[in-house]
Amino acid sequence: METLQGILADHPFARGLKDGHLALLVGCASNIRFEADQVVFREGEEANQFYLIREGKMAIELFAAERGSINILTLTEGEVLGWSWLVPPYRWRFDARAIQSTRAIALDGKCLREKCERDHDLGYELLKRVVPTMEERLQATRLQLLNVYEVHT
Amino acid sequence: MVPESWCVRRLWWETDDTFTFELTPENGRTKFHFLPGQFNMLYVFGVGEVPISVSGDPAKAERLMHTVRAVGPVTRAMGSLKRGTQLGVRGPFGTCWPMEQAVGKDILILAGGIGLAPLRPVVYEVLAKRQIFGRVYLLYGARTPDDILYTQELPELMKEAKLQALVTVDRAGRDWTGNVGVVTTLIAKAQFDPGNSLAMVCGPEVMMRFTLRELQKRGMRTDSVYISMERNMKCAVGFCGHCQFGSTFICKDGPVFRYDQIQHLLAIREV
Numbered sequence: 001m002e003t004l005q006g007i008l009a010d011h012p013f014a015r016g017l018k019d020g021h022l023a024l025l026v027g028c029a030s031n032i033r034f035e036a037d038q039v040v041f042r043e044g045e046e047a048n049q050f051y052l053i054r055e056g057k058m059a060i061e062l063f064a065a066e067r068g069s070i071n072i073l074t075l076t077e078g079e080v081l082g083w084s085w086l087v088p089p090y091r092w093r094f095d096a097r098a099i100q101s102t103r104a105i106a107l108d109g110k111c112l113r114e115k116c117e118r119d120h121d122l123g124y125e126l127l128k129r130v131v132p133t134m135e136e137r138l139q140a141t142r143l144q145l146l147n148v149y150e151v152h153t
Numbered sequence: 154m155v156p157e158s159w160c161v162r163r164l165w166w167e168t169d170d171t172f173t174f175e176l177t178p179e180n181g182r183t184k185f186h187f188l189p190g191q192f193n194m195l196y197v198f199g200v201g202e203v204p205i206s207v208s209g210d211p212a213k214a215e216r217l218m219h220t221v222r223a224v225g226p227v228t229r230a231m232g233s234l235k236r237g238t239q240l241g242v243r244g245p246f247g248t249c250w251p252m253e254q255a256v257g258k259d260i261l262i263l264a265g266g267i268g269l270a271p272l273r274p275v276v277y278e279v280l281a282k283r284q285i286f287g288r289v290y291l292l293y294g295a296r297t298p299d300d301i302l303y304t305q306e307l308p309e310l311m312k313e314a315k316l317q318a319l320v321t322v323d324r325a326g327r328d329w330t331g332n333v334g335v336v337t338t339l340i341a342k343a344q345f346d347p348g349n350s351l352a353m354v355c356g357p358e359v360m361m362r363f364t365l366r367e368l369q370k371r372g373m374r375t376d377s378v379y380i381s382m383e384r385n386m387k388c389a390v391g392f393c394g395h396c397q398f399g400s401t402f403i404c405k406d407g408p409v410f411r412y413d414q415i416q417h418l419l420a421i422r423e424v
Contacts, residue, residue: 057330059333061327068326068327069326069327070324070325070326071324071325071326071327071329071333072324072333073333073334073338074321074331074332074333074334076332076342099330100330136338139337139363140334140335140337140338143335143337143359143360143363144323144324144334144335146359147296147323148265148266148356148357148359148360149265149266149267149295149296149300149323149357150296151222151224
């Protein structure tokens with residue numbers, strides 16, 4: 001049977017982590033499963049966890065009055081959901097929902113923040129993984145904002 | 154330079170603002186041979202003429218199809234043509250997608266919005282000779298689920314599993330269970346060998362720029378990526394200069410270009 005350490009080591013987020021750091025992550029990790037249409041978190045709630053998606057599909061959504069929930073990004077296996085656990089005031093900025101049955105590794109952000117305060121190398125390794133994701137999503141969002149498929153005369 | 158007379162056989166709307174029509178010849182001609190990526194100049198008599206990529210199957214030369222986005226007076230007039238109406242056709246013009254160079258390689262077909270239309274002939278050709286290519290991906294982005302083209306065909310292609318088709322939209326409501334995000338986010342989901350791949354990209358220019366950046370991040374060389382450019386065209390034969398792009402003419406040196414040969418021009422703001 002696969003261990004949590006093995007499952008975590010296989011996820012793109014954790015690849016390349018030294019054994020010691022991987023062990024620290026495992027200490028804050030657990031397996032989790034979401035049913036289709038299950039809400040993972042809502043905007044404004046405390047952001048104490050983040051998720052490494054193993055299988056399935058999640059939607060990041062924004063609720064707007066008169067428009068309802070708008071799906072602004074979907075994430076699938078190998079991707080990371082959530083970085084608000086790293087950024088004060090540690091509150092979710094969006095909603096997240098499982099579009100289909102999804103398996104993930106849940107990482108306790110509060111636990112990891114405390115470990116990073118004690119071990120700055122761990123903190124740096126996590127930032128090296130989170131920041132490129134932020135950069136990619138920022139670039140993608142900028143392209144989305146341009147509304148490139150609109151006719152421009 | 155003189156248009157041939159063709160007749161509208163049928164016309165159907167793919168989305169609110171985009172339609173496909175099928176033309177039949179009137180002059181005794183029975184076939185129209187073209188290469189994937191080429192375009193025709195279509196003339197609505199009394200209204201005007203516009204360049205439109207051929208979007209049909211190159212192997213079915215007796216059917217001439219175009220997919221058109223109704224954005225101006227000529228294309229809007231085209232969208233209201235009835236069966237049997239005459240249309241002028243000049244062509245085919247321009248360069249084609251590099252199907253011969255793609256043999257034996259993994260292929261990425263990357264399209265944004267109406268950019269799928271000039272790439273659809275590539276899809277047909279790949280499916281007809283599937284065994285001579287490696288892994289094949291169609292990565293397609295549209296603004297919303299209602300703007301996705303060829304909604305009857307795409308699911309069939311995915312079902313046949315001859316190619317992997319990944320579709321995404323820029324935004325969607327709760328009832329959409331597909332991908333949401335710009336088309337560049339699909340590149341990370343494709344498993345291909347960057348050292349032995351060929352990418353064909355068509356869509357809004359800024360989308361192509363972002364796409365090219367992602368492809369290079371994945372290790373693709375600029376001489377393995379081809380793009381289709383668009384500019385206002387009038388003569389389509391390199392005389393009038395309307396489509397001049399630096400030292401090239403989109404109508405005769407393009408519309409399909411190898412990226413490394415056009416890259417320096419794309420970086421210039423006013424060309």
